Amino acid sequence: MIVNLKRIIGICFLLSCLLVGTIVVSLSLGAANVGTAEVLRVLMQGARDPGFPAGPEGLIILSVRLPRILLAGLVGAALAVAGCSFQALLRNPLADPYILGVSSGSALGAVSAILAGLSTASFGMPLASFSGAIVTVMLVFHVGRVGRGLHTNTLLLAGVIISAFFSAIIMFLISVAQNDDLSKIVFWLMGDFSFSNYRFILIILPYVLGGIGVLYSYARGFNLMVMGEETAIQLGIDVERLKKVAYVFASLITAAAVSVCGLIGFVGLIIPHAVRILFGPDHRLLIPASALVGASFLICSDTIARTIAAPTELPVGAVTATFGAPFFIYLLKRRRV
Amino acid sequence: MASIDARKISFRYTDQWVIEDLSFRAENGEFWGIIGPNGSGKTTLLKMLHGLLNPQRGKVFIDGEELRRMKRSDIAKKIAVVPQEHQINFPFTSLEVVLMGRSPYLGRLQFERIYDFEVAERAMTLTNTLHFARRPISELSGGERQRVFIARALAQEPEIILFDEPTSNLDINHQVEFYELISQLNQGKNLTILAVSHDINLASEYCRKILLLKAGRIFKMGSPREVVAEEHISRAYESRVLVDENPVTGAPRITLLRKDMSVPHQG
Numbered sequence: 001m002i003v004n005l006k007r008i009i010g011i012c013f014l015l016s017c018l019l020v021g022t023i024v025v026s027l028s029l030g031a032a033n034v035g036t037a038e039v040l041r042v043l044m045q046g047a048r049d050p051g052f053p054a055g056p057e058g059l060i061i062l063s064v065r066l067p068r069i070l071l072a073g074l075v076g077a078a079l080a081v082a083g084c085s086f087q088a089l090l091r092n093p094l095a096d097p098y099i100l101g102v103s104s105g106s107a108l109g110a111v112s113a114i115l116a117g118l119s120t121a122s123f124g125m126p127l128a129s130f131s132g133a134i135v136t137v138m139l140v141f142h143v144g145r146v147g148r149g150l151h152t153n154t155l156l157l158a159g160v161i162i163s164a165f166f167s168a169i170i171m172f173l174i175s176v177a178q179n180d181d182l183s184k185i186v187f188w189l190m191g192d193f194s195f196s197n198y199r200f201i202l203i204i205l206p207y208v209l210g211g212i213g214v215l216y217s218y219a220r221g222f223n224l225m226v227m228g229e230e231t232a233i234q235l236g237i238d239v240e241r242l243k244k245v246a247y248v249f250a251s252l253i254t255a256a257a258v259s260v261c262g263l264i265g266f267v268g269l270i271i272p273h274a275v276r277i278l279f280g281p282d283h284r285l286l287i288p289a290s291a292l293v294g295a296s297f298l299i300c301s302d303t304i305a306r307t308i309a310a311p312t313e314l315p316v317g318a319v320t321a322t323f324g325a326p327f328f329i330y331l332l333k334r335r336r337v
Numbered sequence: 338m339a340s341i342d343a344r345k346i347s348f349r350y351t352d353q354w355v356i357e358d359l360s361f362r363a364e365n366g367e368f369w370g371i372i373g374p375n376g377s378g379k380t381t382l383l384k385m386l387h388g389l390l391n392p393q394r395g396k397v398f399i400d401g402e403e404l405r406r407m408k409r410s411d412i413a414k415k416i417a418v419v420p421q422e423h424q425i426n427f428p429f430t431s432l433e434v435v436l437m438g439r440s441p442y443l444g445r446l447q448f449e450r451i452y453d454f455e456v457a458e459r460a461m462t463l464t465n466t467l468h469f470a471r472r473p474i475s476e477l478s479g480g481e482r483q484r485v486f487i488a489r490a491l492a493q494e495p496e497i498i499l500f501d502e503p504t505s506n507l508d509i510n511h512q513v514e515f516y517e518l519i520s521q522l523n524q525g526k527n528l529t530i531l532a533v534s535h536d537i538n539l540a541s542e543y544c545r546k547i548l549l550l551k552a553g554r555i556f557k558m559g560s561p562r563e564v565v566a567e568e569h570i571s572r573a574y575e576s577r578v579l580v581d582e583n584p585v586t587g588a589p590r591i592t593l594l595r596k597d598m599s600v601p602h603q604g
Contacts, residue, residue: 091427220445231420233389235438236412
């Protein structure tokens with residue numbers, strides 16, 4: 001199907017409805033069961049009068065569940081769009097946001113922070129993990145640069161090697177960690193939204209929305225890029241700039257997302273792929289649709305993570321993989337080859 | 338109106354010149370075949386002629402304007418390139434691929450206009466690809482995909498089209514079909530065409546000018562009759578060939594010879 005503005009708006013409207021539905025249902029689920037009607041009433045009242053004392057249900061919904069759900073949605077959108085961009089940059093539909101080493105850098109930052117006893121400081125973990133990610137991004141960029149251009153194969157190799165090096169350090173740190181640090185590390189490495197609050201949302205919101213906006217402005221360039229670098233140049237695209245923008249901004253939104261919740265796998269790989277199978281490969285539709293589907297998907301996954309074995313919480317990364325992989329296989333099988 | 342003028346251009350990847358001091362001019366509406374043995378610099382030359390590589394010495398001019406100073410999108414409005422067969426992992430449909438040819442005419446956030454669809458449709462009609470417009474290019478055969486890429490090049494509304502070994506993956510029927518199509522475009526739309534070719538016989542049959550390269554320099558250039566001659570071909574390719582005439586069209590034709598065969602005298 002040919003992509004035009006009408007089609008993009010139509011599909012994004014439907015996906016937005018899906019997202020809102022997901023949020024409402026997710027708000028009603030949890031240890032204290034609240035009906036969806038009650039959820040809507042609390043949301044309405046909260047929107048009309050933010051200072052109104054909302055009672056126990058209101059407190060649970062507005063102060064506990066809503067920030068967590070919004071954060072999960074934001075992270076899901078960020079990872080899905082970063083996945084789209086890395087797939088276009090590397091011309092490989094199986095690339096994911098962590099492929100160039102952002103994950104290992106932020107993990108190293110986070111694990112170091114836990115071991116240094118900073119995990120209880122208010123912004124200790126996000127700051128440490130974001131710094132680790134940014135250092136890695138700069139390092140990989142520097143190694144992957146050939147002359148004045150970015151060489152995608154070199155970039156990929158640089159990412160893999162730097163990842164391996166950081167993973168080795170992380171292994172070492174884990175082997176010397178104490179027991180309670182260890183469980184914090186494990187939860188961080190598999191993703192965890194239990195520390196969500198509104199301040200986290202406000203901090204990553206500009207990075208994620210700004211990054212998605214910048215990447216979206218290159219959407220048509222991404223279409224040409226996946227046809228081959230030379231083809232994109234021959235069709236008038238400034239490919240060197242496109243590659244740098246894609247790399248820097250996709251890494252940035254990944255780093256921002258990971259810094260507040262740890263490493264959540266699968267979203268950045270499966271969502272763009274599934275959306276491409278459903279709506280086609282044109283990035284002008286793929287990017288916004290992936291953002292919306294990614295948000296809904298991660299909210300669902302986190303809801304399952306916090307409810308299925310309550311009162312125990314599962315790491316959300318385990319849920320995304322468990323439910324994501326079979327869905328992915330179904331999509332692959334369904335596609336006419 | 339659309340000429341390519343290379344003046345004493347040289348290029349090297351490392352320390353060995355791949356193209357050295359080459360000067361060459363293709364006038365508007367000409368149909369050039371670029372031939373030469375492997376490593377003679379054909380593809381490098383083609384890349385310099387549309388600014389994918391910049392010569393370290395010398396300059397390339399398109400209609401008198403220096404290529405290096407032109408904007409990418411302006412080059413793309415004048416010169417289209419049909420690539421060698423390559424793998425594409427993303428399931429774009431043929432029509433989407435052809436519409437990409439309109440890219441140099443669109444703003445960054447602009448969608449294709451009615452006119453762009455009309456241009457794409459005309460290009461697909463000319464290349465006989467309209468009936469699989471909605472099929473993903475990954476599902477097409479080599480010959481079909483090739484025609485889609487030609488349609489994309491036409492959608493750029495260029496004055497010059499460059500082909501990099503266009504027939505290397507095609508069967509003989511598709512090779513002939515390909516050359517029929519591009520000579521039709523050359524004559525009907527007055528497009529300037531340069532095609533790097535491995536097939537000397539097809540080049541000799543269809544191209545009106547031939548450029549024979551060897552070791553980064555022009556070995557011989559001129560009409561097929563001037564270039565495709567036994568002494569030039571056998572010396573440039575360092576192999577034994579027999580050149581006679583195509584019995585139907587009279588174009589020069591080469592026959593490869595085994596090492597142990599002697600060249601018969603022609604009567």
